[in-house]
Amino acid sequence: MDKSVINLALAGFGTVGTGLAKIIKENQDWIERRIGKKLVITRILVRDLSKVRPFIPGPEAVFTDRFQDLLDDQDIDVVVELMGGMDTAFSLIKQSLERRKHVVTANKALLAEMGGELFALAHDRKLGLCYEASVAGGIPIVQTLKDSLAGNRISSITGILNGTANFILSEMTSKGQDFSTALKAAQDLGFAEADPALDVEGVDAAHKLAILIRLAHGADYPFKLLPVNGISKVEAMDISLAAGFGYVLKLIAQVREKSGHLQAGVFPALLPMDHILAKVDGPFNSILLEGNAVGPIMLYGQGAGGLPTGSAVLADIMSLARNGAAVDNTGFRERVLPEADIIEPDLAVSRHYFRMTALDKPGVLSAVSGVMGEHNISIAQAVQKPGPQGRDVPIVFLTHRAQLKAVQSALKVIDDFDFTTAPTVHYRILK
Numbered sequence: 001m002d003k004s005v006i007n008l009a010l011a012g013f014g015t016v017g018t019g020l021a022k023i024i025k026e027n028q029d030w031i032e033r034r035i036g037k038k039l040v041i042t043r044i045l046v047r048d049l050s051k052v053r054p055f056i057p058g059p060e061a062v063f064t065d066r067f068q069d070l071l072d073d074q075d076i077d078v079v080v081e082l083m084g085g086m087d088t089a090f091s092l093i094k095q096s097l098e099r100r101k102h103v104v105t106a107n108k109a110l111l112a113e114m115g116g117e118l119f120a121l122a123h124d125r126k127l128g129l130c131y132e133a134s135v136a137g138g139i140p141i142v143q144t145l146k147d148s149l150a151g152n153r154i155s156s157i158t159g160i161l162n163g164t165a166n167f168i169l170s171e172m173t174s175k176g177q178d179f180s181t182a183l184k185a186a187q188d189l190g191f192a193e194a195d196p197a198l199d200v201e202g203v204d205a206a207h208k209l210a211i212l213i214r215l216a217h218g219a220d221y222p223f224k225l226l227p228v229n230g231i232s233k234v235e236a237m238d239i240s241l242a243a244g245f246g247y248v249l250k251l252i253a254q255v256r257e258k259s260g261h262l263q264a265g266v267f268p269a270l271l272p273m274d275h276i277l278a279k280v281d282g283p284f285n286s287i288l289l290e291g292n293a294v295g296p297i298m299l300y301g302q303g304a305g306g307l308p309t310g311s312a313v314l315a316d317i318m319s320l321a322r323n324g325a326a327v328d329n330t331g332f333r334e335r336v337l338p339e340a341d342i343i344e345p346d347l348a349v350s351r352h353y354f355r356m357t358a359l360d361k362p363g364v365l366s367a368v369s370g371v372m373g374e375h376n377i378s379i380a381q382a383v384q385k386p387g388p389q390g391r392d393v394p395i396v397f398l399t400h401r402a403q404l405k406a407v408q409s410a411l412k413v414i415d416d417f418d419f420t421t422a423p424t425v426h427y428r429i430l431k
């Protein structure tokens, strides 16, 4: 872009759009010093024109509720999609690329589920489709995988990728807050998705994981095949029981590479309190990865919020302004990435925590340990919480390393016993 002024259209002026506009206004001189160009927001697309906007970027910014106005404006260099959602955002990005405008987006849902077609189009038109803000808010993980670690084969990525879920778990752990109060606070602070089920059911973290898999492994992991479990059913009792054993509960997104095959998923897991990810609290995210040359690397920062996310969006805009578009927006030369070779997720091996609820009567522990033995699962610890005899009590088991599939099948048998009075709660334990 050989111009001294880069015109931006913001599609969306909520938490992230407003955050971005504030940074551009505040740091304009600094930005110009770095890229030698002035960034000007000339159009802003919103849904509701009557809403009072506490912050307005500048006199050049014209608000509209018609996305056609952004497409028709030939002076716009970069369309910055910060609306969220699928269909309208997809149409806007597709048509922007067709009109030869670069695109920057924070929309992980769209890129994870429908990104292939958009990346191919951007590749054909030699345009930027940039998405640093789509994973882990302010943490520069996209650039890190695409550029800084480009020469490495990545054998594992383990991340805390959802600020809302991590905030809720932290509040429940440190303040004993209940789930819905903590979720409401995350929404008020602007961390949550418009539909917070995406955060608490693990779907948002899975969207981000799919994007990281593409960047780290050059492969598309079909989103529908990613196993996803969230935190909506987490009970305070397990947080406190796990703490007694020296563990903390986190929502984990993980991919591991074995001989070219990928094992991936999102699941709540117990981490030992001295695990490097165990102290990642509140809306903070962290990504721990292992490259075959660099070894372990950990990134940490704010995973949500207007300014941290706006910082990542701005980095993409400045990079486009400075360098123009890279054809390989995915980090690889292919127009379309191959599909990932998948290892069945339930073949994963780890330690396990489970809490069964059973009537306190003779024979319970021997029946449960018999089932475990039949499934080749070795129990490392078992603790029964005291309660009145004949009534139901929680019994917690920690196992040695065992295959997930074996544990799931043993738990089905355990839940069918007549002394089991509630479904058994189960979490994997990560080292």
Ligand code: NAP
Residues within 6 Å of the ligand: 011, 012, 013, 014, 015, 016, 017, 045, 046, 047, 048, 049, 051, 065, 081, 082, 083, 084, 085, 088, 106, 107, 108, 133, 134, 137, 190, 191, 192, 193, 194, 303, 304, 305, 306, 309
């Ligand atoms: P938000 O606060 O809900 O803002 C959405 C904005 O888009 C609003 O200005 C809204 O208009 C506008 N909008 C929505 N649908 C529209 C439509 N159909 N037509 C025109 N305008 C429309 O959302 P956000 O939190 O900023 O998130 C935006 C995107 O960034 C999402 O993809 C999200 O996943 C992603 N993201 C968010 C965060 C975060 O911390 N919040 C972090 C990383 C990535 P009105 O103002 O008129 O309602």
Ligand code: HSE
Residues within 6 Å of the ligand: 134, 135, 136, 137, 161, 162, 163, 164, 165, 191, 192, 193, 199, 204, 303, 304, 305
């Ligand atoms: N809702 C997301 C989160 C926003 O809580 O992590 C950042 O992507």
